[in-house]
Amino acid sequence: MIFKFLPDDFNFFDLFDKQVDRAVEAAKTLKDIANTHGPIDEAIFKKIQILEHQGDEASHGVMEQLNKTFITPFDREDIHDLTKAVDDIIDTIDSLVDRIKIYKINGGDKQLIQFTALIEESVWAVAAAVRGLRSMKNARSVLESCVEVNRLENVGDALRDKVLGELFETAKDPIALIKWKEIYEDAETILDICEDVAHVVESILVKQA
């Protein structure tokens, strides 16, 4: 109802949708990287950089709009937190990809493939939750998506513990260990950030209930 106060050509939800679309795209690209046979193509690194850059601009756009808009669909602070948290997903994916590049890691590592599958699932669930915020009719399915994001974070925690335990038990080359420890930890961090988004979404729902 309150949307009649907003200019017709502007809508925070459209901006959020674009942001989560980009996060999904980044997560898919990350999975492609992990599943590559052998060295990663330079073009795929560029793609992530472009997504990261677009993500920054989108988040900047939300903030600017926020400062100009009197009536917002929910708490200004929640809009700020939501756009920042979604942007953090893309940023942490970009950081991981950057490490893969710096360390000249090849695709095909089974554990990293597992992580990137979890990450893609989680970012899809985040996207479903954020898209659902348009209407309180979706409250139930939005909450279910958030629960799924939390579940995947727990799965990721357990995977990291298992993978790091094996890494330290079997490692002979300390420099390789340093690389892979960081790669796996960065992968798990992305799932933490997805959980942060879910928490922001949950807190928005609670206030509207």
Place this chain on the structure above:
Amino acid sequence: MIFKFLPDDFNFFDLFDKQVDRAVEAAKTLKDIANTHGPIDEAIFKKIQILEHQGDEASHGVMEQLNKTFITPFDREDIHDLTKAVDDIIDTIDSLVDRIKIYKINGGDKQLIQFTALIEESVWAVAAAVRGLRSMKNARSVLESCVEVNRLENVGDALRDKVLGELFETAKDPIALIKWKEIYEDAETILDICEDVAHVVESILVKQA
């Protein structure tokens, strides 16, 4: 006085007390782990996990209550920050214990024992500060507890610098160095987080003064 507006069966301070009780319990358990002779028992890892889970729920409970409550004993944002910061203590203790488990660290390391003694002291001081918030009559002793938390953080900084310096000077096994570096740094982080709680408490006091 303002508490007459709150339902009789509900009180933010009771929730905070439960949270700090759990943080103290986690700090004690951490000290027990460090002082164990030889391998750590699986049961003690489970105990920390349960505390961490209960901590999450308690913090979630405070947030939910916050969204439903019109009159709060102090700034809504401070309640949010306080419950989050106390929960962070338990989370960082849980992270350290997780590393001890993953790295198959045995109890008995003198430096870690020193750290966990500092941590227990600091969490006790945090608990005293948070419990004292019920009444401004306690302002002086609350501030003294905060000062103590700050002091212990400085002691922890110096200990970390000394311990890391020795570690790098004497280390021959890089993989062992990686493990212990992280263990000591995580231990020091817990003292940083206790200081964060003290800062929140101090800022609450200043506003009420």
Place this chain on the structure above:
Amino acid sequence: MIFKFLPDDFNFFDLFDKQVDRAVEAAKTLKDIANTHGPIDEAIFKKIQILEHQGDEASHGVMEQLNKTFITPFDREDIHDLTKAVDDIIDTIDSLVDRIKIYKINGGDKQLIQFTALIEESVWAVAAAVRGLRSMKNARSVLESCVEVNRLENVGDALRDKVLGELFETAKDPIALIKWKEIYEDAETILDICEDVAHVVESILVKQA
């Protein structure tokens, strides 16, 4: 205009100026450390510690004043964020210097010298931006300073990627690699923190525009 409501002997901008002066001093000292021939003098470590301590006190002073002041030159939260972000610059410089000390790193490393030159440039730009906030007449030059801080952060990112890539490609001693990896990453973090200050400044400008 609104400053007539503030006590004559008090001004938030004076406090911010002192804070950025100290950040500039810390950045210069860091550059001196990197450019030292051979072992670093103990006195220069003390100097950074004193700056860090003074920075903490200055930031504390802003917070206290904030709690006592009814009318502020801009949003209370922005004042809080600005003072905290500037203080974070000094803190992260202090952390890096602390690592240099713990790891008994000598001056003269070419890569570190490059980083500290970037850091000094960035902190100068931050200082110009913060000082310019006194008057909206400076809006244009303030924004230019922010753009410069962002540019330097990108330069720092590229430098870190290059330096880490070389480090991992050529490293033979894993323990030396662990030290230098952390030194370079900490150096790049300082540029990130400068960018955080620039973001706070930009958001203050947008609201006043």
